[in-house]
Amino acid sequence: MTSHNNFQNDNFKYSKSSSRSFDDPSFNSQVKVNDLKKNSFEDSFDKWLEFVQWARWFPDLFYDLIKPETGGMRLDLDQRLFLRCMSRFVSTYGVFPRGFGKTMLELMSIYHTCIFFPDITIAMSAQTKENAASISEEKHNEIMKWFPLMKNELAKAPSFTKDSVEVEFKSGATYSILANSQTSKGQRRRRLNVEESALLDNFLFKDALEPVVNVPRRTIGKLATINPYELNGMINYLTTSGYRGSDEFNRILNMLDEMADLKGKIVLGASWELPCHYGRGETRNQLLAKKNDPTTSATAFAMNYESRWVGATDGALVNITKLLNLRTIPKPELECPKDKRGNLEINEYILGVDVARSSAQSNNKTAIVVLKIIRNPKGLIRQIQLVNIIEPPNGLNFKEQSIIVKRLFYKYGGNQDLSKSRVKAIVVDGNVIGKGLIDRLLEDVTDTDTNEELGCFDTINTDQKPDHEKAVKIIYDLTATGINDEIIRTFIDYVETEKLKLLKINDEIKKTSVHGDDSLVEEERARLHTQYLIDEVSNLKLKKTKNSITVEQVQKKIDKDRYSALAYALYYIFLFLEKEAEEPNTYEDDDEIVYY
Template sequence: MSELRNETTVKSFEQLVPEFKNMLAYFRVYPDKFLDYISDSTTKIKLYPFQRIWLRVIFRYRMTYITATRGSSKSFTSILALYLRAMMYPNIKLTLIAPQKQQAAAITQANIESIWSFYPILQNEVKSFTFGKDYTRLVFHNDSTLDVTAVAQGSRGLRKHGIAFEEICQMDAHRDNIAEVILPMLANNRNTKHGIDPNEIHKTQTFVTTAATKQAYAWEKLAETLMLMQEGKSAFVLGNSFELPVLHDQLDINYINELRESPTFNPMSFAREYGSEYTGTSNNSMVKQEDLEKCRVLKVPELKATKEKDVQYIISYDVARSEKGASSAMCVFKIKPRGDGSYIKHLVNVESFTGMDFRSQSIYLKEMVEKYKAAQLVIDGNGLGVGLIDFLIQEVSHHPPYSVTNDSSYDKYRKPNSIPMIFIIRSNSKETKASDIHNLFMTSIANQDVKMLYSEFQARGDIKRKDPTELAEILIPFVYTDRLVDEVLNLEVHQQGTNTVVKRISGAIQKDRFSAMQYGLFYVYLMERRNMQRKRETIIDSSKMFAFKAPSY
């Protein structure tokens, strides 16, 4: 300020108001310059150029959408923008939204503590704050507030002036609440003692996320923001791949290359998390991601049979297309009668593995059948599946032989102690036609007729384990279910005459888990159809309910 630079005595605050206004107006456009202004030689942080750009864009546009990879400090920069806006706009109400409120609170608290560590002077702007397990709230001396809000009906009626969405790529299940509850919070503009500032950018929305699929809600919001930007509206879209944090030593390029070359790391996940690529397609997709996410409600996997009454377990298995390098996949369904011939279907476990020969696979499957007390083992009988069945119908490692229930050509191998366990799926047979299997899968997902485990991301937030080895073990079924979802979202449907044909979008993604899942669903459908048929056959002929006697005259 000129008075201070010229060592002029300042008699009152009013003397500084004109220059204070100019400085505030400048910092509202260049918030990074404010951080430079309050920094000195002891400041522990120096903003990266991309962080400066992000801050300026967030302050200058009503809608901002940033797709960034791990290591880009996206959460820190987003919350720093909220904090600075709360300081510079009196009586503004700002909030952070994350897939889970507990997660939002943890992210906000950790980053606010980092802000105070890097810029201790900024803590003086806060009059009071509350940090709880699922609650965070800061009240500033200028009566602004910064808090976290749950994506739930309980938040209906709240009023905010700006919202930051953290990882909207995980919010597909919340799209209705976002539209009906969260966005209506922005109904009112920030008011001042002089009224509403016509030059202020009101109702700000900031989306900071990793990439998702092109069927996700995140993709829809990105497209919406991009369209507004193209129309010249107050909107801006930014993004970066792993090269940016690598450039600034925030990610190790050797680690990135190891991930990219690892056969166990899903290339679609790599493209999203480290390439900021929105994967898949929104045209000809086999299922809607919204429907698929609605199926993901199970919080606990089942690793063996439970004592629950009236339930059965069905194990379905897709055999690797080759013994070298390919994966075999297993799905475990728990089914319970509804009372009308149909079943409640829960996909309670998914497993996948490579490098096992047929004998080892047969032993493993028999162990799984015993563990789950399975009623049926459904196996892909195409190609190499025949080789696995040859081992399953034998006694292997003290496990009894199995027999095939739907192919009489195997009857000659039946032994006195054979257990009728194997149901063979052959895509070219009339009973298990591939087109019918695909159609049933699509119908099951569209109707949410099967329930699946929720995501690893959600499970990690709910499961409290400090030992990383134990946590990793618990998360395996959730991880494999995520991979199953990736496989499904990588599929397109095409009609060839009356047949439904499924094709992969990316050849790098296999469809082993998907195949195992659709085989299991189709077998349960056949069970339901048999139940309905028996029900019709047992209906009593109404004519037999009456007795007639000849009249006497």
């Protein structure tokens, strides 16, 4: 298979006159007459050329050709179409569900290109190099297993490390990986495949990734020319779906227009039903059970399996791309951290609680957010970090919910002495049902698990009486009636100014279950609930009335509890904790001023 690479030599010429003559003084008369026959390669040049053209145009049939007689990988019709599009269009955007096998097909397409385009360099980019390296090694091993002849095309054993990949082919081509980040800026490859492109923002793409393929491949002959018919600068995008209104959603809309105008681009998509029809991935019954499971996020299922872009397109609450860019916090805080001496760090926390009470898992749930305030030396709030989100189990009565809230108060450095307390306020939704939780928070209570006394709290802004007068004034009873538009504007402002920061979300965080060490489980839950928060916000759109604004859900079955808890806490911070920078006093005291 490697010999056909010589066809890329643009200086190759063949004619009958190229045969050596018997009159040539250097001719060895001992050579047999049979050796005077034209070289078999030269004799079959036209056939080899036709084979290369055929193999480049039909990558699926090329894989059929090298598949072993027994075993090997059987390509389904949809997979064949996908492979052909990756070889024939200057840009392919594929939106496919989990279990489709898109990453395997992507690497098969890359390896096919490396064989038939000498000296080409191709990269796959993912959210992190670690993720790209992991999936590359796994899919490489599968290709070598299903198509053993591919091993003959490798120049040497491939290199796979934690954050790098290098696969060299006998054609001189090289496959490597990049990250969807600024670290890829300045890199150069001839073609690029972007994994999980729905998570990209356009600024990063334009600044760091798009320029990667600016330099086209040159042929390997003496002339080293650029083939005008080659798909130089190819960028392919592969992903599960994301949010409407995001940069990638708009990119797909633009590519659909370019596809209609025959500009060499194509958009492909499918739901879980297509791979399920061919027997790939989970069965129909398993997927339908997952869809109907009340613990499964409707948004996550729509994106992961139905390939539907979710959220509001017109009148969205916030720019979803900007919201996604707020995910910068590397790790959740499950409690107030301690310094080297074992003392609690000097932090400020605000707890926000949106209250619900229902035994049905499909109904609204109570949500608790933990916000950490970061100030600059002048005391101005620089960041508001959402370091944890907790969702108590449904069906708990108000007493049980109050115990959870009080436990969190002490975990984050809460103290009966407010001057020493790291928690500055607990903002509770006091509308109707929330009054029940506030009543319980004002009562003395014993922790049912540890038998510790959790005490009682008092409200900051109401005349309600706690069980005893020494209760810490920490509860802010927030009644949204009449101020809902102010709460919404405050939320929008903190997103737009990028003061609000969210937890980073792992690539596979859309899963709905976690296992392992308790602290790791809690961390993954915090990340999972951050994903759900983004789902909730993306599902909200602004609704304007004559005198105010409100939000409404695009899909009613998607809750907004986490958003509400966050919005209430942010509103409290805006009202009471924001302060203007103190201007330096440029004047001396009056008695020290000297008049001339």
